[in-house]
C-alpha cells in the first residue's frame with residue numbers, strides 16, 4: 101500500500117472497524133484525520149497511530165451534524181492542505197433491540213437513518229468540491245449485509261428496520277455518486293460487511309457476547325467461512341479501494357462477509 105502523500109478522513113474511528121481502517125491507512129503512509137463522536141476515545145486511537153510511527157489527528161464530531169462535518173473538512177484542509185480519501189465508516193444500528201415496526205419511534209428512525217445515510221451525504225458534500233478541484237479522490241461508503249433484509253439471526257443488529265433501510269440507501273447513493281463524479285476522476289465505492297466481530301467493548305462484540313452459546317454457534321455456522329470477520333479484514337478491502345491499484349473500480353458494492 102503506497103499512501104504516502106495521501107490524506108484520509110476516517111469517520112467513526114474510535115473503535116471497531118473504523119479504528120482498524122485508520123490504523124491500516126496510517127501504516128501505509130497516509131496522514132489521517134480520525135474522527136468520531138467519541139472524542140476522547142478517538143484521541144487515544146490517534147495516539148496509538150503516532151506511537152506506531154504514523155500521523156493522525158483526532159477530531160470529535162457528530163457526522164450527522166452538518167456544522168460539525170464542515171468543521172471536520174476545514175480542519176483536514178487547514179492541517180494537511182488536501183483530502184484524498186474519505187471513508188464513511190461511522191454508523192451502526194444503535195443499542196436498543198427493537199424488532200417490530202410499531203415500536204420504532206420517528207426519533208429513533210431519524211437517528212439511525214441520519215447516522216448511517218445522511219452522515220455519508222454530508223461528509224461527501226463536504227469533501228467533493230476539494231476533490232473535484234484537484235480532479236482526484238477516493239470515497240468508500242459503508243453498507244451492510246443487513247441491507248438485504250434477511251441477514252443472520254437477531255443479536256448483532258439492534259434496530260434492524262431503519263438500519264436496513266439506511267444501509268440499502270447507501271447502495272443507491274454510492275452508485276449515483278460514482279456516476280456523478282466519474283468525470284472528475286473520483287472513485288466512489290461501498291463495502292458491505294457481514295458479521296464482523298469487533299473488540300470487546302465495541303457495539304457488535306458486546307451484543308454477540310450477550311447471546312446464548314446456541315445462538316452464537318448458529319450465527320457462526322450460518323456464515324460459509326464458518327467464522328465472523330475481523331476488523332482488519334474489512335480494513336484490507338478499504339485499503340485496496342483507496343489505493344491506486346483500484347483505479348478502475350467505481351460504483352462497486354463489495355461484500356466482505358465470509359461468503360454470505
Ligand SMILES: NC(=O)c1ccc[n+]([C@@H]2O[C@H](COP(=O)([O-])OP(=O)(O)OC[C@H]3O[C@@H](n4cnc5c(N)ncnc54)[C@H](O)[C@@H]3O)[C@@H](O)[C@H]2O)c1
Nearest residue numbers: 112114116117137162163190191192244293295296302303
Ligand atoms: N461489525 C459488523 O458486523 C458490521 C456489519 C455490517 C456493517 N457494519 C458497519 O461498519 C461500520 C463500523 O461498524 P462497527 O461494528 O465498527 O461499529 P462500532 O459501533 O463498533 O463503531 C462505530 C463508530 O462510529 C462512531 N459513530 C457512530 N455514529 C456516529 C456519528 N453520528 N458521528 C460520529 N461518529 C459516530 C461510534 O462512536 C463508533 O466509534 C458501521 O457503519 C456499521 O454499520 C458493521
